[in-house]
Amino acid sequence: MKHLFLKTLRDVKTYWTQFLGVFFMTLISITIYAGMAVVGHGLDVSVEQYVNESNLADQWIYTTGITEEDMRRFENDEGIQEATYASRLRADVKGAQQFLELTALSNDTFMKSHLVDGEAYDPESSGLWLDSKFAQDNNLKPGDALIIKYEGFEKEFEIKGLVLNIEKMLFTGSNLLTIPDHKTFGYAFIGKESLNELIPLYPYTEMRLGNGQSLSDDTLESVLGDRFLFSEMREDKDFLEEVAKESNQMMKMSILFSLVFVLLSALTMYSSMSRLITNQRTIIGTMKALGIEAWKIKLHYGLYGVIIATIGSVCGLFLGPAIVPPILIGVKETYITLPYWHTVHHKSVYLIIAGLIFTCTFASIKNTRYLLKKAPAEILRNTHNMDVVLKKGLLERFDVFWSRLPNGLKWSLRDNSRNKVRFLMGVVGVVGGMVLLVAGLGVTKSIEHANEYIFTEQSTYSHISEIKxxxxxxxxxxxxxxxxxxxxxxxxxxxxxxxxxxxxxxxxxxxxxxxxxxxxxxxxxxxxxxxxxxxxxxxxxxxxxxxxxxxxxxxxxxxxxxxxxxxxxxxxxxxxxxxxxxxxxxxxxxxxxxxxxxxxxxxxxxxxLTLFTATRDHQLRQANILAESVEAIMYILILASVVLVVVIIYTLSTLNYIERERDYATLRVLGFRKHEIRNILLNDSILTVLLGWIVGVFTAAKFLDIYLKVVSLDSVEWVAYLDGRILALATVIVVGVSFSVVFILSSRIRKIDLVASFKSVE
Incomplete structure (x- = not known):
């Protein structure tokens, strides 16, 4: 076994380009998926921690007013021992075009805020606890004073603390805005006595219940009468639902796109490992002839897949969370406000790692096992599939057409007919490249087009105002x-x-x-x-x-x-x-x-009656900023797609060249010049790229349509939008990579060892 292990290391050194290709495919797939999954799953974990920290209510009750008598009835008749009563109004900051959503609380039992700076909330205090994002953008700190105005009343408050509140995770301040404007809009918490000093006799209008307590709508109507508006349970709250949708969107985007990554990588790795083993058949036959046990040979070649795929996966597992989250979280935080955003691995990443390692290992062992079923003499014979007798192809039956084709093209067509799997894998590589690039570029373009449509085709107003x-x-x-x-x-x-x-x-x-x-x-x-x-x-x-x-x-x-x-x-x-x-x-x-x-x-x-006014252009700019959160994901995927396309096409092309090296040597012995052989190589690449491009364009368009339907939120319909520039750019990248690889490999033709290439037994 020691000698077989040393042989494994030598093989890695000899076939380093193929093994490096498998390594990079594994690395890219796991890096992208793990990096995006830790953000989405981390959001769920962070919100869950935030919910527990804030002791979030189980039920919200909205009314036009709650009296002291109502509170006594809730406590004595309905058994409500703990409740948080609140009043909420929209106030102005004196001397500035700024607005605060002011909330007065009886206590913060079921609405605890996360303290960023200053003193903890005290409902008996005369001070104010201010939104830390608003304070940050306006250079405010604990100890500063704000004069709050509301319908002719005004009062000066001292800022006691800076806070973040879970119910304000998606706070924008106005329904006209899609992302927060922390410079203009904020929120603050005060005590009920402080509210009465600002506005005398302003009643409580909201009630929060928790710790398993709840009241039915019938009970609320019997106590409050017409003053009861409606109630909501935790699962009905928009801010929790919207954040859950954001998390689901990120997971869907990472899963669906990464699924193409992983499937394409797995298929390519399977082909790569299978063909590497096939190229070792003379050595396998020799080892079997020398009496080495079959299980040792299988283990030896199984290590091909285990070692490389494991190293690539482990590197991706650490690299993904280090690279992707800083970019993605930075963009998402423009409209989701959290005190912390943890990055936590999703368990599905380990299943994908196991799947990739299994794919590589299975391909190695399967092909080794297939060869070991044969006698050593049969294994050592025919390493290049040259004894396969082909029937005339469809084109060959048309002699008038076939006779006019160049000899190099004829050879490529016949060779591809003999090695259909090899040709198909080349086509799959091109199709996969087109799908990844067109989908990545198409998503960003489709979102931009949707925003333009909403604010140019659906709207003709110049200003929109939020009014009382x-x-x-x-x-x-x-x-x-x-x-x-x-x-x-x-x-x-x-x-x-x-x-x-x-x-x-x-x-x-x-x-x-x-x-x-x-x-x-x-x-x-x-x-x-x-x-x-x-x-x-x-x-x-x-x-x-x-x-x-x-x-x-x-x-x-x-x-x-x-x-x-x-x-x-x-x-x-x-x-x-x-x-x-x-x-x-x-x-x-x-x-x-x-x-x-x-x-x-x-x-x-x-x-x-005017509360806030925005221009249509401002709304479009905000929508585009919001779209950047999705585009940031797509830019990461596009970059990874380009790298993956390069790796896949280079790996498949290199394997094709290795398998055909004997054929190229034969052509040289028969008198073909080097440039003629290079033309054959180019013709073969053109056939692969052309078929792959045709299939890829239609597949990419369909994938883009499905992708947008899956990842779009319920509030908007994203329609697939493709233009010539997207197709042209994707084509240039895929075709450019394919032909660049051809020119790189063609330089090897003059270095072919003619003697070694014709050896059938080592």
């Missing part, structure tokens, strides 16, 4: 001029049968500042009786025109609505209806959004 809900909205804004369109956008659910989705529910006017298009791309006229459903949501719920959908709006009510049209709008995904329809089935139309065009901006911003 009022029945007198038309009178309040009648003097700002320009085009105006009021809209009400609420969160709710849509369901049909056992299928249910969280959606955006919109009610508005049909004045052309928001455009809805049908499935043929034609503009939809939103009539008073219309109920529109977006295409993606319709597919998720299996809904068509004429079907009835149950729509539930939080705090307002639930109704069954008949779908009249399907819109191809890609965001937001949900239900759209005219304001007349909303008023008929739900409540009075009191918009919370105002779309304007050519309005007087100063009058708009100074209006008493």
């Amino acid at each position: 809900m009022s029945r007198h909205y038309e009178e309040a804004f009648q003097d700002i001029g320009g085009e105006q369109e009021f809209c009400l956008m609420l969160q709710g659910t849509a369901s049909k049968g056992d299928k249910r989705r969280n959606i955006a529910i919109s009610a508005g006017e049909n004045k052309g500042l928001l455009i809805y298009k049908d499935l043929d791309g034609n503009a939809i006229n939103l009539d008073s009786g219309d109920v529109l459903i977006t295409r993606k949501l319709a597919g998720q719920l299996a809904v068509d025109v004429g079907d009835v959908v149950k729509v539930d709006i939080k705090g307002i009510g639930e109704e069954e609505l008949k779908v009249t049209k399907i819109t191809s709008n890609i965001s937001p995904q949900g239900i759209v209806m005219a304001k007349e329809k909303y008023e008929k089935y739900f409540a009075d139309f009191m918009p919370n959004l105002l779309l304007t065009k050519d309005a007087r901006l100063k009058d708009l911003e100074e209006n008493g």
